[in-house]
Amino acid sequence: MSASASDYHTIAGRLAFPSLAFIDGGWQAAASRRVYENINPATGAVIGTVAHCDAADVDRAVAAARASFEAGAWSRAAPEVRKAVLLRLADLVRAHAEELAVMESLDSGKTVKDCLNEIGHEVPTFFQWYAELADKSFGKVAPTGEKTVAMIVKEPVGVVGLVLPWNFPMLMAAWKLAPALAVGCSAVLKPAEQTPLTALRLAELAMEAGLPAGVLNVVPGFGETAGQAIGRHDDIDVVSFTGSTEVGAYFLKYASESNLKPVGLEMGGKSPMIVLDDADIDDALIASAINAAFWNGGQNCSANMRQIVDRKVKDNFLQQVLDKTRALKVGDPLDPATDIGSMVSAEHRTRVLSYIEAGRQEGARLLAGGGISAGLPGFFVDPTVFDEVAPAMRIAREEIFGPVLGVIGVNGLEEALQIARDTDYGLHATVFTSNIDKALHLAKRLPCGTVAINGFTEGNVTTPFGGFKRSGSLARDNGTEAVDQYLQTKTIWMSLR
Ligand code: NAP
Ligand code: MG
Numbered sequence: 001m002s003a004s005a006s007d008y009h010t011i012a013g014r015l016a017f018p019s020l021a022f023i024d025g026g027w028q029a030a031a032s033r034r035v036y037e038n039i040n041p042a043t044g045a046v047i048g049t050v051a052h053c054d055a056a057d058v059d060r061a062v063a064a065a066r067a068s069f070e071a072g073a074w075s076r077a078a079p080e081v082r083k084a085v086l087l088r089l090a091d092l093v094r095a096h097a098e099e100l101a102v103m104e105s106l107d108s109g110k111t112v113k114d115c116l117n118e119i120g121h122e123v124p125t126f127f128q129w130y131a132e133l134a135d136k137s138f139g140k141v142a143p144t145g146e147k148t149v150a151m152i153v154k155e156p157v158g159v160v161g162l163v164l165p166w167n168f169p170m171l172m173a174a175w176k177l178a179p180a181l182a183v184g185c186s187a188v189l190k191p192a193e194q195t196p197l198t199a200l201r202l203a204e205l206a207m208e209a210g211l212p213a214g215v216l217n218v219v220p221g222f223g224e225t226a227g228q229a230i231g232r233h234d235d236i237d238v239v240s241f242t243g244s245t246e247v248g249a250y251f252l253k254y255a256s257e258s259n260l261k262p263v264g265l266e267m268g269g270k271s272p273m274i275v276l277d278d279a280d281i282d283d284a285l286i287a288s289a290i291n292a293a294f295w296n297g298g299q300n301c302s303a304n305m306r307q308i309v310d311r312k313v314k315d316n317f318l319q320q321v322l323d324k325t326r327a328l329k330v331g332d333p334l335d336p337a338t339d340i341g342s343m344v345s346a347e348h349r350t351r352v353l354s355y356i357e358a359g360r361q362e363g364a365r366l367l368a369g370g371g372i373s374a375g376l377p378g379f380f381v382d383p384t385v386f387d388e389v390a391p392a393m394r395i396a397r398e399e400i401f402g403p404v405l406g407v408i409g410v411n412g413l414e415e416a417l418q419i420a421r422d423t424d425y426g427l428h429a430t431v432f433t434s435n436i437d438k439a440l441h442l443a444k445r446l447p448c449g450t451v452a453i454n455g456f457t458e459g460n461v462t463t464p465f466g467g468f469k470r471s472g473s474l475a476r477d478n479g480t481e482a483v484d485q486y487l488q489t490k491t492i493w494m495s496l497r
Contacts, residue, residue, distance in 0.1 A: 003098075005335035008112050011102045012334060017048040018200035021057055021220060024064035025213025030221075031056040038196065041109035042333050042342040042378040050196050053221035055229035058188065061217035062235050065159040065186035068214030075156050075184040079135035082182060086131035088209035090124040096205065097124075100198050104170055105333045107197045109342035109378065112334050114296060118171045119198070122461075126174040129461045130182035133480065137183075142491075149494045154487040156184035158237035161230035161261075163223075163251070164199070165243045166192035166344050167299040167401075173199045175465075176240050177216065179482040181206075186215045188236065190227055192243075194344050196220035223247060232258045240264040240485055242301075242477075244399075245425075245470045264475030264485045266301070266466055268399040269427030272420035273304035273456070274442060276413060277312040279432035284455070286320045292430060292456040294328060294383050297340045298403035299348075301471075302428035302450065302458050306389070306396055308416045311409045318387060318407060322368055325383050325405075330373045342378040343402060349379040352402030359386050359395040364406065391419050399425070413438055417445055426468030430456045449476075 019035070020027040028051075035049035051057070069075045074082065093100065097120035104115045142150040162176045169191060180187055191199040196218075203218045219226050227247075231239060231254030238261055241251050248265040255261045273292055279285060292304035309317050333341035343349040349372075356370055369384030381402055389396050389406035396406050410416045420429060426448040433439050433454075443451040449466045450459055459465055464476035475485045 003336065005332060005337075008102055008105075008334040008336070011098060012106055015099065015103055015106075017103065017197055018204070019048055019050055021051040021053050021061070022200055022203035022216070022218040023057070023061045024217065025207060028057075028060070030054065031060070036193070038107065039194075039345070040106045040378070041194070041345055042106075044346070044378055047106055050220045053219040054225040057219050057221070058226055058229035058233060061188040061219050062159060062233055064214035064217055065188050066235055068212055069156075069158055069186040071212075073212040074181075074186065074215045077184070082184065083131045083134045085210040086127045086134070086178065086182060089206050089211070090127035090131065092205045092209055093127065093202070094120065094124045096201075100170065100201060102334065103201065104195070104198045105341070108166060108169060108195045109333055109344055110296060111338050111341045113336050113338070118168060123170055123174040125461055126178040130178040130483070133483065134182045137483070144493075147496050149496065151492045151494075153490050153492060154183070155490055157486050157488050158185065159235060160185045160187050160486055161233065161236040161239040162187055162189040163227050163230055163239065163241045163243065164189065164191050166195040167296060167301070169195035170198040170202065172242050173202060175477045175482070176242075177202075180240070180486045181211070181215065183483050183486050185486045188217045188219060188230060190219050190221060190230055193220070193222050228254060231255065234259045236261060238262050238264070238485060240475065242266040244268050263473065265473040266475075266477055267471050268401075269301050269303070269425045269467065269471050270306060270397065270399050270423050271302055271304045271425070271428040271430075271448065272306045272308050272423075272446075273430040274416045274420055274432065275307065275309040275313060275317055276416065276431075276433040276435070276438060277310040278434045278438075279313065280434060281313055281316050281320065285432055286317075286324055288430065288456040289317070289321055290324045290328070293405040294325070294340060294403050297343060297381070298383075298405075299344065299401050304428070304430050304456060305400065305404065306406055306408060306420070308408045308410055308419055310416065311411055314407070314409050318367070321405075321407075322385060325368045325385055328383050330380055330382055331376060340380075340383060340403060342376075342380045344379075346379050348402070349381055352381050352400060352404065355395055355398070355400040355402070355404055356384055359389070359393065359404070359406070362390075362393045362395070364389045364393060364395060369403065391422055397423065413442070417442060420446060424469055425471045427471035428452070428458065
């Protein structure tokens with residue numbers, strides 16, 4: 001029998017929340033002894049305090065990471081040794097999935113349903129997949145002729161700084177840690193200030209799986225202090241960041257003002273969904289449109305919030321989208337029947353509401369939602385649909401990162417493509433058409449890292465994920481490409497006598 005809301009509330013009541021930093025294989029208070037309050041955004045209640053790490057703690061974490069990297073117990077271990085540890089970690093995450101999912105839900109306002117899927121399935125898959133890659137990656141021998149042998153080998157880059165957002169806390173940790181650890185790097189990870197809990201617990205589980213002390217350090221804290229200290233640290237070899245475009249730009253500045261470390265950036269988006277007049281407006285398409293907009297309460301970097309629909313099918317499309325939107329259940333994230341939990345914080349909700357107001361002011365037509373969900377504690381926003389959104393409006397151009405869908409009517413493929421391309425971002429797009437030539441024409445002409453055809457998806461562990469333009473750097477998470485962020489290329493040239 002599947003668990004009920006009251007089962008999850010019972011688990012929540014029994015949970016112990018991590019509150020310290022995890023440095024050099026153990027729990028440590030911030031050097032300053034300071035803590036900050038962690039709030040459950042679905043109730044507004046304080047659920048605990050967390051170490052408020054700053055530059056001094058990042059220094060300690062980097063020193064531990066460097067020492068572990070140089071000692072070599074992980075960085076120079078046989079690949080099958082790293083594989084075995086990461087496979088054990090995948091199993092441990094699976095075994096603790098329920099506890100971790102409830103913890104993440106309380107920490108973030110995400111629904112327990114989504115947390116269970118991410119933590120019970122996706123996170124272990126990531127550790128397993130990169131574990132399996134560890135002992136199946138080969139170097140190359142260059143074609144240099146009779147008198148020489150030139151080997152091209154990959155080596156772990158060293159100490160990596162991983163800075164994460166709050167929308168998929170444990171999944172983003174896995175996206176970066178799994179490939180970084182699989183190739184032998186040591187890591188200093190800063191979770192988002194709102195959602196530190198599961199990353200801290202993951203560090204503890206990694207030790208239980210057999211990861212040597214110092215290889216994974218987690219420093220909860222704030223962007224301006226702990227985040228900036230990672231960005232500017234001279235002994236961090238690479239930073240991989242996921243978050244907003246604004247903060248991604250800071251990391252380029254930090255790197256240029258310190259040791260010129262490479263910076264991998266996965267950033268924001270304002271992704272289009274195009275529905276052509278020959279698309280089948282069936283249940284599957286509508287489910288995709290709803291999922292693309294409202295999954296995770298719209299707090300999703302690849303959310304398709306500009307739904308560009310041919311006018312010949314728009315009325316039909318919109319009516320079905322509205323019916324489904326109004327049926328979405330907003331409320332207690334620990335209730336498995338809930339579709340949309342709370343926004344991550346009061347501050348974020350205010351920002352989302354300000355965009356809804358901007359949509360109204362600029363003349364878009366509000367058809368569903370439009371405000372705070374009635375009768376709920378915490379920081380909820382109703383799923384909101386605007387029609388008659390014009391491409392120049394703020395709600396069509398700026399990333400809202402909340403449940404605010406804008407529908408734009410167009411006449412034909414070329415107008416749809418022109419509007420879809422007209423953005424500073426380039427993370428994702430979805431295309432619906434029954435014509436394969438049109439589908440591939442659009443896929444080739446859309447400047448973004450992922451194009452989904454006839455179904456919204458971000459891909460899976462096997463497919464690289466990242467953005468064009470202001471959505472990302474050349475670095476990619478996921479797929480075999482992800483390990484490139486954490487590897488150096490070395491040539492060993494041998495002259496034969
Ligand atoms: P954010 O404000 O950019 O924060 C991301 C991380 O950077 C947090 O750990 C944050 O710490 C830290 N940070 C903030 N200011 C900093 C500074 N001045 N120096 C150094 N570090 C700093 O993003 P967010 O609000 O957490 O997440 C939402 C954004 O992430 C959206 O734009 C979304 O599109 C993007 N995102 C992208 C992807 C992708 O793969 N492309 C995936 C998920 C999310 P604090 O927690 O203290 O602010
Ligand atoms: Mg929290």
